[in-house]
Amino acid sequence: QVQLVESGGGVVQPGRSLRLSCTASGFTFSNYAMHWVRQAPGKGLEWVAVIWYDGSNKYYADSVKGRFTISRDNSKNTVSLQMNSLRAEDSAVYYCARDRSFWGYDLEFWGQGTLVTVSS
């Protein structure tokens, strides 16, 4: 069965960096687009970024553009989110999600999430 396990969350000071990872299993990873979605405490879902199946295309939410970078390693079945210049408003649970397709429009399966807290 599809499994997505996020890691790398924690407490970080404003302005610092953090790298999240998501390890996938149970499917052919290189066939699917992968997303990151976040949810601030008590708030709704906010889409963050998507990367196509082969890494050829990446898209970002305006709120993170220029600060976050999504990448993937199809040989290791992992997708990562490099987060730089972190702000308090980046504090959230970050979910990794697998798309239904190779290019990204439908978040079919979700991981359990990893909590990022940006605080001094």
Next chain:
Amino acid sequence: NFLLTQPHSVSESPGKTVTISCARSSGSIASNYVQWYQQCPGSSPTTVIYEDNQRPSGVPDRFSGSVDSSSNSASLTISGLRPEDEADYYCQSYDGSNPGVFGGGTKLTVL
């Protein structure tokens, strides 16, 4: 960029039917598929409807989705409400430059 607007909350009694709307601010609702996700307290979201009206395996047929071009909105209908349906529900769609747009979410209370 377009927005998806959902009611903040809805409530209904067990056994009844409830409909949650999702209005698209610009661009045609029919141009891009709409998905619906259920998020139970303390859990990750799961898909209940994809591609406007398709149910993943394991989702009961009490859940249905539709799209209405005249109101430029999508709807999630849950019939025969059960206490376990109480959750937050999010619609999601996309366009060429915005792969992931979520509605603000609707809290469903089953009274």
